[in-house]
Amino acid sequence: MPPPVPAIVVPAYNRPACLQRLLQAVAVAHYPHRNEAEVTLVISIDHAAQNESVVQIAQNFIWPFGAKTIIQQAQHLGLKQHILACGRLTQQFGSIILLEDDLLVSPWFYRYAQQALEFYEPDEQIAGISLYHYEIAENGFYPFLPVDDGSDVYFMQIASSWGQTWTARQWHGFEQWLNQNPVFDSQNNQYPDYLKQWSEHSWKKMFIAYLLQSGKYFVFPRLSLTTNTGELGTNTITKGLFQVPLQQAQRMYRFVPFSESKAVYDAFFELLPKSLNQLTNVIEKYDYTVDLYGTKTLQQITTPFVLTTRPVNHAVMYFGQEMVPNVLNIACNISGAAIKLSAATDVVYRETPAFTRYYRLASIAEKVFAPLHNYPKISIVLPFLPQDTAESLLQTVRSLTEQNYPNLEINIVGWNKQNTATAIFNQANAELQHISVVNFFSSPLPDAHLLDLLQTGIQNSSGTIVNYTPKIGIIYQNYVLHMAAQIFSGFGQVNWITGTGANQPQITDNRTSLPQYRWNKKRFASASLQKALQLLQPQNMFWRxxxxxxxxxxxxxxxxxxxxxGLFGKFWERDPLFTVFRPITAGAAASETFPQNLPEQFQQEFANIQQRLKQSQSGWAASVIGLLAKPFYLHDVPYLRYLYISLQHLPPIIRYHVPTNSYYLSQF
Known part of the structure; x- marks a missing residue:
């Protein structure tokens, strides 16, 4: 039986340059000899008030491989209806290859389409064949790499819109379903969230809904035969994001039946458990859902267990995140704690900001973001005293490890290393033993106190950036590690930072000078002990x-x-303290209260610290001006507050800009 000879269908509208570019690429591709089969080219042009140049390009294009047909739509259809009209041409030609005008094609695209159609046409579970290979997943713009199974294809419940081929039977199945389901059901919890956000002009969202409802799949090549150029259009707002390498040399394609593939993915770009279980039996006894991108909601997880990178309250198994694709961490049983097999009810389904989702892919985070940020090693020192509980310790450790910062060290220091480890592991062995960034130390002193523990932890820290807390159980904000990395990498003059405990106003709002949080040596040297203890807490500071x-x-x-x-006083003798306009730990930094009447020895110690920082008195004129200007500073009066800031030599505030996920210095 001769192989199928699909017609090439090109829908066009009002982009003459794009159409010209695509047709030039199509003209130099490889086709069957005309004596063997004629390849029909159809250029369908949607109606527009001014698209004469598009029509002229179509008319002037010479097609030597068969018939050329130009369809000029009598009225404007819009993208969705235009694609549906082109899809119906399968009934006329038996099969088609649909190429939108913002694509480029490999010289071998037609040979691949012919062979794939011939192999998969009998399979009822196949609803279409893609010529495009994904490198970026559409469910959140994550890097995507399908697992190798020895073939040249993989399968997904995703419809391709950047070069695809259908048979008449495949298209008829979709259109029959579409006639019965003309409106996208946005209330269906099984549809991915990204799908619900797409425009109503998208035919693709309807086709993916059809795949989910019917249990059918698209075939995808591992080496792309088409690429998206990202031209601005009806449903495109990015340029270049989905460009991929094209096949340039002839290949002998290795197709595998759908039922035998080990690379079958769902509509979330997640490998199916059935495929993962073919790679390894380590978790096959569990009934689980794969959610390694962390985008599925509780309603979308229909199994008792889930394999996830989200935070969990408890996990039955842990895996690292060192390999790509991510599923190989399970197949190779990589140790670590980034990936967890957990009961679905134990997963913490809190929303993750779109930008930070990338960091859940710890194995590729550095490759993706190295041009944007450096990752200095950060050491966190946590003391563990006999009265402390493992749960309090884990609460703090989780708040750090769940940030997936790629260069983190957590030093836990106890009064006795063996007893500390025993006390912790008796309660938390299953979790802490999989966290490779945790180190255990003990003080060399037999009667060690808190200060000795902290001293040991800091001395054993190998990071260039350090933070410590006098008490465990605190929760670090979920952005602080990446925040510290950006600040210390971006501002060489900043060696010491503290955060605020305030509820944040608009991030780009420069109207407040944050007088209660800004410190310099002079303020510290004249502050009350209660105020210093309240606002200068070590857990809210990072330093080199x-x-x-x-x-x-x-x-x-x-x-x-x-x-x-005392330590801060030493730091102040060398460098200024910069305030970041974001909290570092959860809850207000100023929420902790201290006795109003502290012992006399405390007061005397603080007076000695202050005395070392006292500067020579300014001239009487500067002092008078400073006293007059201070109320304007405290009340954030524009312009006049700057006088006080200048006289006091207050360092700039470090503010956060949400749209660019960056930090900048501001005088106010």
């Missing part, structure tokens, strides 16, 4: 480790009651 080394490499021995303020 060389500050520690340059100021003695230890907590000041003459400040046994106020070691943290």
């Amino acid at each position: 480790k060389f500050l520690w080394n340059d100021t003695g490499g230890s907590f000041p021995p003459d400040c046994p009651n106020l070691p943290h303020l």
Whole structure:
């Protein structure tokens, strides 16, 4: 039986340059000899008030491989109806290859389409064949790489719109369903969220709905035969995002029946459990859903268990995230804690900001974002005392590891290493043993106190950026590690930062000078002890480790009651403190209260710290001007507040800009 000879159908509208480019690529592709079969070219032009140039290009184009037909639509159809009209041409030609005008094609696209049609036409589960290979998933713009199964194809419940071929039977099945379901059901919980956000002008969302309802799939090549150029159009707002390499040399295609494939994906670009279980039996006894991109809602998970990168309250199995594609971490049983097999009810289904979703793919995060950000090593020091609980420790550790920062070190320090590890592992062994960034230390002193633990943890920190907390159980904000990396990588003059505890106003709002959170040596030297303890807390600070080394490499021995303020005083002797207009830990930094009447030895220690920072008094004129200007600063009076900021030499505020996910310095 001779192979199918699909007609090439090109829908066009008002982009003459795009049409010209596509037709030139189509003209130099490889086709059967005309004595063997004639290939029909159909150029369908949607009606527009001014598209004479498009019509002229179509008319002037020479097609030597068969008949050329130009269809000029009598009225404007719009993209959706135009594609549907082109799809109906399958009834006339038996099969078609549909190429929208914003595509380019490989010289071998027609040979691939012929062979794929011949192989998969009998399979009732195949609803179409794509000529395009995805490298970016459409469910959140993640990198996508299908798992290798020895063939040249993979399968997805995704319709292709960037070069595809249908038989008359395949198209008839879709159109029959469409006649019964003319309106997209946006209330269907099984439809991916990205699908619901697409325009009503999209025929593709209807076809994907059909695939989900019918249980059918598209065939995709591993090496693309078409590429999207990203020209602006009805449903396109990006340029170049979906451009992919094209096949340039002839190949012998290795097709595999759908029922035998190990690379079958759902509409979320997730590998089906059936396929994953063919790669490994490590989790096959569980009834689970794959959600490694972390985009499925609880309603979309219909199994008792889920394989996910989302945070969970408890997991039955853990895996690392070192390999690509992500499923190979399970197939190769990579140790770690980034991927969890958990009961669906134990998953924390909180919304993840679109930008930070990338960081869940820890194995590719550095490759994707290296041009944007550096990743200095960050060390977090956590003390673990006999009265502390493993749950409190895990609460803090989870708030750090769930940020998927690629260069993190957590140093847990106990009064006795063996007893500390035993106490923790008795309660949390299943979780902590899979977190490779956690280190355990103990103080060398037999009667170690909190300060000794912190000293040991900081001295053993290998990161260039350090943060420590005097007490475990705190929760770090889910952006702080990446925030610290951006700030310390981007601003060489910043060596020490603190966050605010305030509810944030508009991020680009420069109307507030944040007087309660801005500090310099002079303010610290004149502040009350209660105010300093309340607003200068170590868990809300990150600093470069060389500050520690340059100021003695230890907590000041003459400040046994106020070691943290003593350390900050040392830092202030060397560098200014910069305030970031974002909280670092959950809850207000100023929420903790301290006694109004602290012991006399505390007051004396603080007075000694302040004395070291006291500067020579300014001239009487500057002092008077400063006193007069301070109310304007405290009340954020424009222009006049700047006078006080200048006289006091207050360092700039570091503010966050949401649209660009970046930080900038501001005087206000």
